[in-house]
Amino acid sequence: MKKLFIVFALAVVTLYGFGNYFVINYYVKPGDTLYLISQRFSVSPSIILDWNDVDPYKLKIGQLLKIPQPPGILYEVKQGDTLYDISKRFFTTVSYIKKVNNLKSDFIYVGQKLFVALDGIGLAFNVNGNMFMWPIYGVISSNYGWRVHPIYKRKSFHTGVDISAPEGTPIFSGTDGVVKLAGEYGGYGLAVVVSYGKYDIVYGHMSKVSVYKGQKVSKGELLGRVGSTGISTGPHVHFEVRIKGKHTNPFVYLPPSNRIYVLREGTVNLGGE
Structure with a gap:
């Protein structure tokens, strides 16, 4: 690991090198906002929030932020x-x-x-025309519709689709849009709601939220990490699509469940099933 010191915009910045990437230790200056810092280093706010446990609205002067170069996810x-x-x-x-x-x-x-x-993430995103994209690669553990609730043990209507994956798995936005909610959301635990045209898309039970309210996001952008917060029996994402506040079947808007991972033409994956 290599360690260097440079002066950047009158602030001390420390760089730590790790093979093919390095991490900048940046100390917040007067007038800084998360957006301005993201622009300065050409890193999305989502990546900065993913690498740091900070309140995006309450940055403090002298506060340390870790910023990866090139932008990416651990x-x-x-x-x-x-x-x-x-x-x-x-x-x-x-x-x-x-x-x-x-x-x-x-x-x-x-x-x-x-x-x-980031330049390697999404080589197999299934961005099928105007359809939504699957937010994670995982196993469908609960479908949309009537079921026996796994905790309350009574019949109830499940308003989304649950996709199970190990805790810490990245969650990507299934659409473009603007973040309408980011944080605690009742039984959904830590959650993100993205407004996209007439749709509100809910991502529930996260272990970490990596966006902030009002942030513009693009399809495939990092929203947070898989967790089991709220009313949950294990790590998964509850993916829900609403139109004018009413839930609707997410499968209508998603590619087939056997086409979650679609490797871009000309890209070779080395590894076995």
Whole structure:
């Protein structure tokens, strides 16, 4: 790991190098906002919030922010993870993850931190025309419609689709839009609501929220991480589509569930099923 010191806009900035990326330690100056800092370093506010536990509305002078260059996301390896699993969750390829992390083999270990730069994320996003995009790669654990509630053990209507994935899996916006809510949301736990035309799209039960209210987001932009907050039996995303406040079947707007991961033409994924 390399460590350098430079002067940037009259503020001390420390750089830590890690193979094919480095992290800037930036100290908040008078007049700084999250948006201005993101513009200064050409990093989206979502990435800054993902790397830091800060209140986007209450930055403090002298507060330390970690900013990755190039912009990207860290993932901590969980028990049972393989590089192929992780590549699916980032909609990228095994070969890309190995390259950016200087890995010589497919061996990874629990607790290892892998970096995935934004230019490699989304190589397999299924952006099928005007349809929504699946926000994560995972297993559908509960469909839209009537069910026996897993906690209350009584019949109730499930207003979205649940997609299970390990805690910490990145959640990507299924549409363009503006963040209408970011934070605690009753039984949804930590959640994000994105307003997109006539639709409000809900992403519930997050472990971390990486956007702020009023932020403009693009399809495929990071919203946060999978968790099990609120009324939940395990890590998953509750994905819900509303029109004028009324829930509707999300499957109408999403590509088929067997087409969540669609590798871009000409891109090769190294790894097995």
